[in-house]
Amino acid sequence: xxxxxxxxxxxxxxxxxxxxxxxxxxxxxxxxxxxxxxxxxxxxxxxxxxxxxxxxxxxxxxxxxxxxxxxxxxxxxxxxxxxxxxxxxxxxxxxxxxxxxxxxxxxxxxxxxxxxxxxxxxxxxxxxxxxxxxxxxxxxxxxxxxxxxxxxxxxxxxxxxxxxxxxxxxxxxxxxxxxxxxxxxxxxxxxxxxxxxxxxxxxxx
Numbered sequence: 001x002x003x004x005x006x007x008x009x010x011x012x013x014x015x016x017x018x019x020x021x022x023x024x025x026x027x028x029x030x031x032x033x034x035x036x037x038x039x040x041x042x043x044x045x046x047x048x049x050x051x052x053x054x055x056x057x058x059x060x061x062x063x064x065x066x067x068x069x070x071x072x073x074x075x076x077x078x079x080x081x082x083x084x085x086x087x088x089x090x091x092x093x094x095x096x097x098x099x100x101x102x103x104x105x106x107x108x109x110x111x112x113x114x115x116x117x118x119x120x121x122x123x124x125x126x127x128x129x130x131x132x133x134x135x136x137x138x139x140x141x142x143x144x145x146x147x148x149x150x151x152x153x154x155x156x157x158x159x160x161x162x163x164x165x166x167x168x169x170x171x172x173x174x175x176x177x178x179x180x181x182x183x184x185x186x187x188x189x190x191x192x193x194x195x196x197x198x199x200x201x202x203x204x205x
Contacts, residue, residue, distance in 0.1 A: 027054040027061070035083055037062055038153060040180060042081070047175065048072040049079055057084070076141070076163045079172065081180060082156040086149060097154060098132045098147050105143065105158075106136075122148060122181045129181055144169055148181060155180060 027033065033042045033054055044051050049068035057063040063084035070077040087093055102115060115136045122129040131148035141162035148155040157176045159169060 024055050024057045027056055027064075033066065035061075035064055038083060040083060042066045046079075046179070049077075073161075073163055077159070077161040077172075079176065080158040081176065082154070082158070084154055084156075086152055086154045094130070094132050094147060094149055097156075098134060098145065101145060101147070101156065101158075102134060105145070106138075120146065120148075122177050124181065142166075142169065144173060146173060146177070148177075150181070 031044050033051075034040065035042070042051060042054070046068055048070050050071050051066060052069050053065075053067040055065045055067075057065065063082075065080055065082045068079040068081075070079075098117065115134050117132060117134045120131045120133045122131065129148050129150055131146055133147075134145045136143055141160055142164070144157070144159040146157040157173065157180075159172055159176075161169060164172070
């Protein structure tokens with residue numbers, strides 16, 4: 001039963017994310033998978049989470065997603081990390097990407113007013129990385145979605161849990177952001193958008 005549940009969750013993630021398309025294909029599960037363009041390492045295990053799936057969504061393997069499942073939670077909590085190229089300079093790009101992801105997750109039954117959304121910022125060694133966060137609960141459990149603009153790349157975290165409370169999910173978010181939110185090739189580049197995102201000002205570091 002546990003194996004079947006884990007398998008169904010992986011299939012659901014594959015078919016509901018907006019990044020999965022006809023070019024998507026699984027990659028070999030090597031012990032330490034590396035996204036070459038950003039030098040991001042995806043270890044086989046992160047704390048109690050075990051890597052179960054790596055998908056490439058384009059031929060050049062720039063657009064990828066990596067899924068982990070909590071081994072101590074009977075497969076009830078999954079993490080998926082996405083890295084893909086950013087459309088630099090596009091107005092409201094972060095907001096559009098977030099809405100597109102939410103529409104895919106909710107099978108296009110997306111109600112913009114019913115899902116909490118707010119800006120976030122990750123600060124590391126003088127670099128400030130802006131992002132947006134959304135969360136909602138449904139029959140599948142609680143979903144958290146974080147989207148960061150990291151220079152030429154977008155970094156997205158999707159957390160689905162049928163068990164953990166908000167404090168535990170906050171810890172998972174912090175762990176993911178600190179591990180993957182900064183890299184040599186993902187340093188924010190120096191440019192200014194005419195319009196950023198009309199939510200509110202990003203929080204100060």
